[in-house]
Amino acid sequence: TKLILLDSLLQEIMLTKPLRCGLGRGLSLSRQTGDKPFRKFNFETSRLGHTLPASYVKVNKWNRAVSEAEKLVGYPTSLMSLRALMSDDLTNMAVHFRKLIGTDHPVLKTVKRLLYHGKNNMQVRGLLVLLLSRAAGSNGNSDIDTNTGVINDQRKLAEILEMIYTSQCIHQSVVNVPVNTAAEPDEQVRTVLQQLEYGNKIAILSGDYLLANACTGLAALRVPKIVELIAQAIVEFTQAEFLGKQDPQGKLLPTPDTILQENWEEKWKLSTGGLLGAGCECAMMVSKQPEELLKAAKELGVHTALAIQAYDEMKLFSVDGSIGSGAPFPLCSAPVMFHLQSDEELLDYLQQFSEDLLQVDYRMVLTRVCEGNGLEKTHELCRQHVDKGLEYLRKFPENDGRQAYENLLLAMV
Amino acid sequence: KLILLDSLLQETKMKRSTVLLKQFSSVSLRDGVAVNLAHSAGHRTARNSVQRRLVSLDSPSKQSAAVHPQYTPTASELLQADLGNMFHEIHQELEHQLAESSQLKEMAKYYFDGKGKAIRPVISLCLGHAYNLHNNRGDDIELKKKQRLVAIISEMIHTASLIHDDILDHAETRRGKPSVNSVWDSLKSTFCGDYIIATCSKLLARTNNEEVILLLSTILSDLVQGELMQLQNKKEESERFQDYLDKSFNKTASLMAYSCQANAVLAGASKDESNNAFLYGKHLGIAFQLVDDLLDFVSSADQLGKPAAADLQLGLATAPVLYAVSQYPELNDMILRRFSKPGDVEKAFECAVSSGGIEETRKLAKDHCDIATESLAGLKDSMFKLALTNLCDSVLNRVK
Numbered sequence: 001t002k003l004i005l006l007d008s009l010l011q012e013i014m015l016t017k018p019l020r021c022g023l024g025r026g027l028s029l030s031r032q033t034g035d036k037p038f039r040k041f042n043f044e045t046s047r048l049g050h051t052l053p054a055s056y057v058k059v060n061k062w063n064r065a066v067s068e069a070e071k072l073v074g075y076p077t078s079l080m081s082l083r084a085l086m087s088d089d090l091t092n093m094a095v096h097f098r099k100l101i102g103t104d105h106p107v108l109k110t111v112k113r114l115l116y117h118g119k120n121n122m123q124v125r126g127l128l129v130l131l132l133s134r135a136a137g138s139n140g141n142s143d144i145d146t147n148t149g150v151i152n153d154q155r156k157l158a159e160i161l162e163m164i165y166t167s168q169c170i171h172q173s174v175v176n177v178p179v180n181t182a183a184e185p186d187e188q189v190r191t192v193l194q195q196l197e198y199g200n201k202i203a204i205l206s207g208d209y210l211l212a213n214a215c216t217g218l219a220a221l222r223v224p225k226i227v228e229l230i231a232q233a234i235v236e237f238t239q240a241e242f243l244g245k246q247d248p249q250g251k252l253l254p255t256p257d258t259i260l261q262e263n264w265e266e267k268w269k270l271s272t273g274g275l276l277g278a279g280c281e282c283a284m285m286v287s288k289q290p291e292e293l294l295k296a297a298k299e300l301g302v303h304t305a306l307a308i309q310a311y312d313e314m315k316l317f318s319v320d321g322s323i324g325s326g327a328p329f330p331l332c333s334a335p336v337m338f339h340l341q342s343d344e345e346l347l348d349y350l351q352q353f354s355e356d357l358l359q360v361d362y363r364m365v366l367t368r369v370c371e372g373n374g375l376e377k378t379h380e381l382c383r384q385h386v387d388k389g390l391e392y393l394r395k396f397p398e399n400d401g402r403q404a405y406e407n408l409l410l411a412m413v
Numbered sequence: 414k415l416i417l418l419d420s421l422l423q424e425t426k427m428k429r430s431t432v433l434l435k436q437f438s439s440v441s442l443r444d445g446v447a448v449n450l451a452h453s454a455g456h457r458t459a460r461n462s463v464q465r466r467l468v469s470l471d472s473p474s475k476q477s478a479a480v481h482p483q484y485t486p487t488a489s490e491l492l493q494a495d496l497g498n499m500f501h502e503i504h505q506e507l508e509h510q511l512a513e514s515s516q517l518k519e520m521a522k523y524y525f526d527g528k529g530k531a532i533r534p535v536i537s538l539c540l541g542h543a544y545n546l547h548n549n550r551g552d553d554i555e556l557k558k559k560q561r562l563v564a565i566i567s568e569m570i571h572t573a574s575l576i577h578d579d580i581l582d583h584a585e586t587r588r589g590k591p592s593v594n595s596v597w598d599s600l601k602s603t604f605c606g607d608y609i610i611a612t613c614s615k616l617l618a619r620t621n622n623e624e625v626i627l628l629l630s631t632i633l634s635d636l637v638q639g640e641l642m643q644l645q646n647k648k649e650e651s652e653r654f655q656d657y658l659d660k661s662f663n664k665t666a667s668l669m670a671y672s673c674q675a676n677a678v679l680a681g682a683s684k685d686e687s688n689n690a691f692l693y694g695k696h697l698g699i700a701f702q703l704v705d706d707l708l709d710f711v712s713s714a715d716q717l718g719k720p721a722a723a724d725l726q727l728g729l730a731t732a733p734v735l736y737a738v739s740q741y742p743e744l745n746d747m748i749l750r751r752f753s754k755p756g757d758v759e760k761a762f763e764c765a766v767s768s769g770g771i772e773e774t775r776k777l778a779k780d781h782c783d784i785a786t787e788s789l790a791g792l793k794d795s796m797f798k799l800a801l802t803n804l805c806d807s808v809l810n811r812v813k
Contacts, residue, residue, distance in 0.1 A: 096644065171607065176598040179583055201581050204603055205640055208577060211607065212633035215614060219630035222623045231614035235510070238608035242517045242601065250600045 065407040066124065072404050073130035073148045074155075093209070096202050103192075105199030106173040107206075114166055124408070125165055126158035128304060129279045131408075132297060133158075134401030135393075139287040149401065153221055153286045160217045161279040164230070167210035168237055168275075174200050176249050226282045233274040240270035244332065247357045252332040253350060259337045261381065267332075268309045269302060277301035296395040303389035304409065310334055310382035311412040317366070317375055326363040334381055336365070339374035383413045488539040488800040489532075495557075496534055499565055500527045507612060520597055520605045524572045528588045533571055534564035536669055536697065536804065540690055541676030543789070543797035548681050559620050560676045566613050566629060567672040573609035574636050576602055581640065582727055625675040632668050639663030643729065650745065654735050658699065665705075666698025689788045693801070696785035701808050703778040706731035707771050710762065712812060725758045732777065734761055736770035775809070782809055 100108050114123060133154040138144045141151050177196050184190040211234075218227045244267065245253045257263075280301035284294045313333040330336075331350060340347045346368055353360050369375070386409045393409070396402050489496075507521040541560035545551050578584070579592040580599050586592055594602040610633065617626050642660045662670075673694035677687040709724050710733050724731050728751030730744075738744045741764040747757045765771065782805035792798050 093641070171603050172600075174600045174603050176600050179585055179592070179595040181583065197583065200599055201644075204577055204581060205637065205644070207603070207607075208637045209641070211610065212630075212637045215610075215630045215633050216627075218614075219623075219627040222627075224618045224621050224623065224626060227626055228615055228618035231611050231618060234611035235608060235615065238604045238611060239511065239515070239517060241604040242515050248598070250598075 062408075062411040065404070065411040066127065069127055069131055069404040069408060072400060073127065073134055073150055074145075093202070093206055100195075100199050100202060103195045103199060105196055105203075106175060107170060107199050107203040110169050110173040110203075114169060123162070123165070124308075125276055125279060125305075126162040128276065128301075128405065128408070129158040129161060129283045130155065131401050131405045132280050132300070132396070133283045133287065135396045135399055135405060136284055136287060136289055136293060136297075136401075137397060137399075139289060141287055151286055154283045156217060156221065157226070157279060157283050157286065160214045160230070161275065163210045163214040163217070164234065164275060165272075167207040167214070170203050170210070171207040172241075174203050221286075223282075223285065226285060229278045229282055230275075233278040236270040236274040237272070240267055243267050243270070245354065247354055249357070251328075251357045252330065253354055253357060254332050254337060254340055254347065255351070256347060258332070259340045259347070261338075264332070264334055264337055264381075265306065268306055272309055273302035273305040276305040293395065296392045300389050300392040303385045303392065307382050307385035307389060307409065307412055310378055310385065314375060314378045314382065317370065324366070326361075328358060328360070328362055329366070331357065331360070331365070334378040335369050335374035337374075338377040338381075339369045339372040343368065343372065379413070386410070386413050487803045488535045488797075491542075491796065491800050492535055492538050495538060495561055496531070496564065499531070499534060499568065500525050503565060503569060506616065507609065516597070516601065517605060517608060520593060520601065521609055523593050523596070524575060524587070525569075526588075528590075529572070531568060532701075533669060533672065534568045536694065536801075537567055537672035537676050538564040539797050539800050539804070540673045540693065541680060543792055543795055543801060544677045544680035544682055544686070544690065546795040546797065547686075547793045550680060556679060559622070559625075559679050562616060562620055563625065563629070563672055563675045563679070566616050567632075567668055569609055569613045569616075570629075570632055570636075571668055573606045573613070576606040576609070578640075582723075620679070622679060624678050628671045628675045628678070632671050635663040635667035639667075650738070653730070653748075654732075657730070657732065657735060661699050661702040662695065665702040666695045669698035669701070670694035686791070689791065692788040693785045696781040696788070697805060697808060700778040700781040700785065700805070703732055703774050703781070704808060704811060707733055707774045707778075708812070710765055710771055722758060722762055725752050725761055728752050730761075732774040733765040733770035736773040737761075737764045737768035740764070740768040778809055782806075 097108070097111065130148070130150050133151065134149040138149065138151050143153065144151050145155070175196050177193050177200065178184070181190060181193040181197055184193055214230075218230055221227075241250075244258055244263075245255050247253060277298040278301070280297035281294050284297045289297075313330070313335060316329055316333065317335050340350075346365065350360065350365075389409050390406065393402060393405055503525050504522050507525075508518045511518045511521075538560055541557070541563070542551075545553065545556065545560075550556055575587065576593055579587060580594045580602050583594075584592045585595050593605065597605075614630075617629055620626065639660050639662075642656065642663065670691045671694070674687050674691040677690035682690065706724065709722060709731065725734070730748045730752075734744060734748070738748070744761060744764055747754070747761055750757070752758050752761055786802050786805055789798055789801055
């Protein structure tokens with residue numbers, strides 16, 4: 001009954017306030033405990049008129065690569081499969097999430113993105129770790145699932161990684177509300193503020209819940225070094241939240257000294273590279289691989305994460321129709337950043353909005369970025385990291401696991 | 414007394430301690446001071462004699478109020494040398510890999526200002542020492558280093574949870590100064606809390622002991638569980654009190670219980686022994702929370718450093734109110750609607766005060782303290798064991 005409740009809640013979330021993202025109709029979630037992949041649906045092709053040809057084909061290429069990978073190493077460890085692990089508490093949380101439906105709290109959007117778009121939104125960290133585990137081989141460890149070639153502790157590690165990433169995303173959707181909302185004189189505003197406060201509560205608690213579960217999961221692996229490496233990754237991504245110039249809502253504003261490629265790389269290395277890198281390295285530790293494979297795994301993870309980030313940012317400008325309608329988008333994303341390197345006027349324009357980035361004329365910024373070479377350079381950036389990743393990947397034995405990982409990397413360029 | 418103590422020191426240095434100590438036994442010195450001095454004088458015989466003497470003194474509870482009502486807990490004094498530098502080290506740990514300009518530096522250190530009670534590290538470290546002596550490992554320096562690390566971690570976890578709590582409760586002040594989320598903002602504070610927890614995990618890995626890592630990680634789950642439980646009210650009246658006690662365990666006692674158990678495990682305790690350590694921490698922790706809850710009704714705001722009747726304002730029904738329900742059944746509805754109607758908070762406050770709920774809560778706290786003390790019965794006597802017993806009194810008698 002709990003799972004049914006959860007399912008119905010999820011359906012409710014998906015159907016109200018549909019995403020402005022041009023995604024198709026006919027959504028229906030599997031009512032089973034998540035052993036089947038989601039039914040495929042068609043992306044609408046880009047409505048923007050800005051040209052990035054073959055984006056549709058690319059998306060399908062990616063989807064295909066992911067499906068193949070899943071067949072090799074099992075269903076990806078996205079949040080949907082976690083619900084089987086966390087039934088009780090998740091269904092309790094679900095009741096609270098339900099109260100947020102109809103409010104504008106970003107955490108709902110985050111949860112939708114994570115639950116529903118899963119692999120389409122690049123939520124593949126767990127999958128990548130599983131693939132790498134299969135590629136490297138179990139090295140004599142017998143606690144292995146013979147169908148997938150993955151050691152059970154490696155699978156647990158992959159799930160933990162997903163939990164931590166999810167927690168990070170959910171915490172990022174906390175909204176800055178004034179501390180004393182009760183003092184707000186306007187009743188309507190006060191109600192909205194209090195709703196947002198409530199959303200924050202749910203966001204913080206669910207993020208904490210996931211993080212705590214991840215910590216106990218890590219401890220249960222009984223390898224202190226793994227705890228240390230993953231904890232270091234968490235230290236890094238929390239640090240990354242404080243980098244750069246931000247407006248009062250925590251949105252990033254590019255400044256003259258933060259628009260270089262190295263700034264972008266530094267930030268994303270900390271924010272996502274560290275986690276995937278540590279995850280890959282630790283998976284290799286579980287199968288007691290030699291030192292050089294551990295190092296290779298770590299570098300592979302970092303470059304993969306950076307490639308994914310670049311690819312994701314590129315996609316924002318192509319497939320995602322919401323950007324075309326003037327909706328805000330991250331101003332420190334690679335396409336914008338590259339463009340600003342040669343458009344000082346636009347950079348100056350942006351500086352005046354440091355108190356509220358929602359006031360920026362996003363449509364104008366978008367037009368200018370698409371006219372310039374920002375997207376092209378981002379594509380190049382993605383390729384650079386894919387290539388570096390492939391270099392490290394090729395240190396692993398040649399087999400279907402490695403090939404599947406390669407396909408995922410190649411699907412991005 | 415000071416003159417007497419002075420001459421004790423001189424005597425111990427000259428190793429003519431035994432005679433003088435016999436004179437001292439009749440003076441009701443607060444244990445820790447004498448022992449600490451003898452300890453620092455470095456004379457083992459003196460220290461042991463003083464210990465023996467003190468153990469046979471009158472029961473501490475009679476002494477505490479009469480002799481030194483304002484006295485800080487003995488355990489604190491005992492551990493002054495060990496923990497005196499704690500906040501400085503925590504600061505170093507939190508900032509060593511942060512960039513100069515990072516806002517995170519300031520935020521992370523904000524609550525580690527030495528103004529809190531810092532009772533948690535004292536509890537677990539004191540217990541660790543008691544178990545060390547019990548297992549004849551009192552001189553193991555490596556062991557003590559690890560136990561100290563556990564103690565520091567427990568304080569850090571506690572403080573990190575305060576940061577998230579303050580956001581969740583939209584608190585404006587804590588410990589007499591603006592809360593971290595009101596000085597900065599909710600989003601940053603959320604990640605600040607996460608940063609501290611992650612740093613704790615790193616430190617935890619350094620103990621290199623799988624069981625200790627497992628025990629302390631469990632605290633994090635319990636803390637979140639406690640918050641989640643607080644979001645919902647059990648409808649069944651009969652379940653309510655147990656639910657409240659479970660919540661108290663998760664939110665407060667869990668940290669003390671597991672850090673105590675961890676230090677016992679490090680000291681080489683057997684399964685039963687480490688379980689006793691767990692029980693000590695658990696019951697002391699529950700007593701601590703009960704006293705906290707009754708202080709919310711009894712103390713005024715400036716003593717506590719945070720607003721009084723805060724629990725009621727947050728919609729939380731704590732022990733004094735739960736006890737009052739039998740006398741004032743109208744409280745039931747108020748509890749279910751979390752005191753949201755105007756006038757609820759005031760009415761509930763009055764009911765709790767006039768029904769004797771506060772005295773009942775105090776009595777329950779005392780019961781838990783007794784269980785805590787009993788859990789340590791099997792330990793060899795030592796100044797640390799004594800300090801742990803006295804700690805129960807200071808928990809019961811505190812005013813903030």
